[in-house]
Amino acid sequence: MNGWDEALKVRARREDCPLPQGFEERIQKELDRLPVQTRQQKRPLGRALWLAACLAAGLCLTAAAAALTARWFPGVGAVKSGTAVWLMEEPVEWIQDEWTYRLEAERQGDVIRVHLDQYSTEVLPGRDDEEPDCGYQMKLFAGDQELEAGLEDPLEGWESVPDIGTKGCYTSFLSEDELEQGFRALGSTGTSFRAAEQPEEGYTLRIYTYDGGTLLWEKPVRLATVQALDMTETSRTFEEGTVTALVSQDGRLLDLYPDRTVEDDSALASVYATDVVFIGASGERYPAQMLSDGTGALACNAPQEDAITAVEIGSLRLTKVYLDNGVQQEDVPVTYRDLNWVIPVA
Amino acid sequence: MELAGGISPREEFAALVTEHSRSMFRAARSLLNCDADAEDAVSEAILRAWRKWGQLRDRDAARAWLLKITVNCAYEQRRKAARVLYTDQVEGVAGGAEDQPVSHLWEAVLRLPDDQRAAVTLYYYEDLPVKEIARILGVAKGTVKSRLGRARQRLKQLLREEEEP
Numbered sequence: 001m002n003g004w005d006e007a008l009k010v011r012a013r014r015e016d017c018p019l020p021q022g023f024e025e026r027i028q029k030e031l032d033r034l035p036v037q038t039r040q041q042k043r044p045l046g047r048a049l050w051l052a053a054c055l056a057a058g059l060c061l062t063a064a065a066a067a068l069t070a071r072w073f074p075g076v077g078a079v080k081s082g083t084a085v086w087l088m089e090e091p092v093e094w095i096q097d098e099w100t101y102r103l104e105a106e107r108q109g110d111v112i113r114v115h116l117d118q119y120s121t122e123v124l125p126g127r128d129d130e131e132p133d134c135g136y137q138m139k140l141f142a143g144d145q146e147l148e149a150g151l152e153d154p155l156e157g158w159e160s161v162p163d164i165g166t167k168g169c170y171t172s173f174l175s176e177d178e179l180e181q182g183f184r185a186l187g188s189t190g191t192s193f194r195a196a197e198q199p200e201e202g203y204t205l206r207i208y209t210y211d212g213g214t215l216l217w218e219k220p221v222r223l224a225t226v227q228a229l230d231m232t233e234t235s236r237t238f239e240e241g242t243v244t245a246l247v248s249q250d251g252r253l254l255d256l257y258p259d260r261t262v263e264d265d266s267a268l269a270s271v272y273a274t275d276v277v278f279i280g281a282s283g284e285r286y287p288a289q290m291l292s293d294g295t296g297a298l299a300c301n302a303p304q305e306d307a308i309t310a311v312e313i314g315s316l317r318l319t320k321v322y323l324d325n326g327v328q329q330e331d332v333p334v335t336y337r338d339l340n341w342v343i344p345v346a
Numbered sequence: 347m348e349l350a351g352g353i354s355p356r357e358e359f360a361a362l363v364t365e366h367s368r369s370m371f372r373a374a375r376s377l378l379n380c381d382a383d384a385e386d387a388v389s390e391a392i393l394r395a396w397r398k399w400g401q402l403r404d405r406d407a408a409r410a411w412l413l414k415i416t417v418n419c420a421y422e423q424r425r426k427a428a429r430v431l432y433t434d435q436v437e438g439v440a441g442g443a444e445d446q447p448v449s450h451l452w453e454a455v456l457r458l459p460d461d462q463r464a465a466v467t468l469y470y471y472e473d474l475p476v477k478e479i480a481r482i483l484g485v486a487k488g489t490v491k492s493r494l495g496r497a498r499q500r501l502k503q504l505l506r507e508e509e510e511p
Contacts, residue, residue, distance in 0.1 A: 004498070005470070008451070012470045015451035017372040020381040027367045030389050031360040034396050272393070330422065332386070 033274050033315070086198075086223035094217075103205070105221045107195055112147070114138060114205060114221065115190040137208040138191040140221065147193040147203075198223055232346045235259075240318045240334055241268030251278060251308030251345035254288065254298040258318070266322035269330065273298065275314020275337075280306035313341040359399050363392055366409050369472055370416040376455065376467040377420040387423045391416040410474065414482045417464065447506045454504040462497040465490050 086107035093102045098120045105114045116136065140147045202222030208215050235244045242259040254276060258268035276288035278300035286308075288298035302308060316339060320331040353361075363370075370391060374384035395415050448454045455466055468479045469490075476494075480487045 004502075008470050008501070009473060011451050016368075016471070017375055017452045017455075017467075019368060019371060020385060023371065023385060024364075024367065026385070027363065027388070027392070030392050031363060034356065034359075034393075333390075 086225050088222065089224050092219050092221075094219075101217075103219055103221070105205075105223060107223050110195045112140065112193045112195045112203070112221075112223075113190060114140060114193065116207065136189050136216070137212045138189070139206045139208070140191075140193045141204045141206065142196040143199045145196055147196055149191055149193050232343070234343050236341060238316075238318060238336065240320050243268070243271050243316065243318070245311075245313065245341075245343055247311055247343055247345060249346065251311060252300045252302070254278075254300075254311050254313075254343075256313075256316075266320050266331070268318060269321040270319045272317040272319075272333075273313050273315070274317070277312050277314070278302060278308050279310040279312060281309050282306050285312075308345050310345055311343045313339055313343070315339055316341075355399060359396060362405075362408050363395070363412070366412050369409065370412055372467055372471055373413050373416050373464065374420040374423075376463040377417065377460070378424055383423050384420070387419040388416060390423075391419040394419065409472075410478055410482060413468070413472065413474075417482050417484075448504055451501075451505070454501050457504055458497050458500055462493045462500070465493040466497045466501070469494055 088105050091102050091104045093100065095101070100119045102117045102119070103114070104117075105112060107113075116138070139149065202220050205219045205221050206215055207217045207219070231246045231248050233244060233246055235242050237243075241261070244257055244259065246255045246257070247253070254273075256271045256273055258271045260267045260269065273288075276298050277285040278288065279285055280302050284302070284306060286300050286302040289301060300308060315335060315337045317333045317335045319333040322331055367388065370388045371384055374387040374391075375381065378384045378387060391412065395412055398415075448457070451470075455463055458466060464483055465479055468474045468482060469476070474482070476487050476490045480490045483490065
């Protein structure tokens with residue numbers, strides 16, 4: 001670093017970017033509104049199927065199992081609303097060079113999502129620092145039929161945003177479990193496909209280099225159906241669209257999903273809830289614990305002796321997508337506060 | 347859940363965000379053309395970071411992690427705002443004011459081309475190494491270096507400073 005750079009860094013500390021008036025107070029409010037969070041175990045695919053079967057048989061959830069089931073609560077909710085949900089019973093794993101690869105897939109309705117993680121005990125082995133981070137190109141086949149790729153949301157007839165679902169990223173930000181296993185780098189790539197009927201032997205995934213020029217691996221993708229949890233379902237309509245809340249029979253799990261019906265070239269794409277509390281028979285209000293796996297499902301850790309009687313949603317953030325010259329784009333989110341949406345537990 | 351030191355993850359997260367909120371805003375503002383959009387990007391970044399907080403174990407990497415999430419949110423915000431033409435952008439093009447010298451460094455940074463602003467902000471304001479900037483911005487190290495090189499020349503013009511001997 002030369003002297004000019006050093007001088008400019010000193011100057012940067014004096015001549016900083018001004019903050020908007022009230023910025024720090026607004027950030028503090030954002031932090032105050034964050035839901036309580038709980039830790040989530042690694043994607044328990046086989047166990048999720050087992051748990052769903054147990055629930056269907058009327059068995060009770062333990063506190064530890066609640067988090068596992070909630071991982072698939074949104075998917076199970078989709079089953080309830082008439083959408084078929086399929087999962088891989090076990091991930092496909094393999095090792096090559098300095099990388100360990102793990103392939104998972106799920107299907108909701110007519111969309112199959114395939115996700116490939118790769119781990120290494122070294123920091124980006126085999127990567128050239130001068131090259132940008134890239135992922136892979138994936139092609140999924142049902143027999144000889146290649147499935148349409150690049151779907152981000154199951155909006156019928158819409159095109160996806162370029163690059164979505166085909167570009168991976170590499171990061172050194174790993175979970176505790178992964179670090180304990182000695183991993184120091186993680187790459188993630190995902191692609192969505194429009195589903196066709198699964199052949200008896202399952203689908204076949206071909207994974208190519210990012211430019212599509214070289215076939216790297218061919219892997220089987222076999223999906224199995226899951227069963228639905230019993231739950232109550234309640235909807236509320238906003239200007240942006242209709243949101244459905246799913247509450248498990250014991251009231252200890254909540255998930256929300258949007259009605260993605262396309263109207264005027266736009267649709268409600270995602271919903272995110274904050275200020276959620278689970279209300280016990282004792283009158284105690286238990287803050288929701290968001291599962292940290294990115295699904296947005298909310299759980300409650302109230303003691304078993306305090307039966308949950310209602311769930312209250314304080315605020316919702318709704319995001320729409322719209323069609324812009326044939327490409328799906330995301331709109332600026334709209335937040336509803338002080339909703340007071342109380343869902344009684346049946 | 348509380349950590350050994352008696353600080354809950356939520357408190358730890360809040361303290362971290364509070365400590366770095368200015369950096370997050372600065373990074374977002376370097377990519378976006380108005381304060382309101384930058385603040386929206388920071389808000390979204392806080393939510394996303396909180397969702398993934400349990401996955402971050404190397405707390406030494408937390409600032410870069412927050413900045414990467416913020417930059418990603420700002421990129422998304424920029425795509426959303428692309429269809430809106432701000433009146434101050436029109437004036438900027440018509441008046442040629444961007445060639446006038448400035449005395450404040452941040453004003454000079456805002457006059458840089460879009461692709462150079464973030465690199466300059468992360469390098470001079472955040473004091474991050476080129477490799478880390480490349481990772482945050484999702485570009486090659488060489489790209490960061492060339493952006494910084496072009497930005498240096500432009501900043502010298504804007505700040506009316508002499509070339510180094």
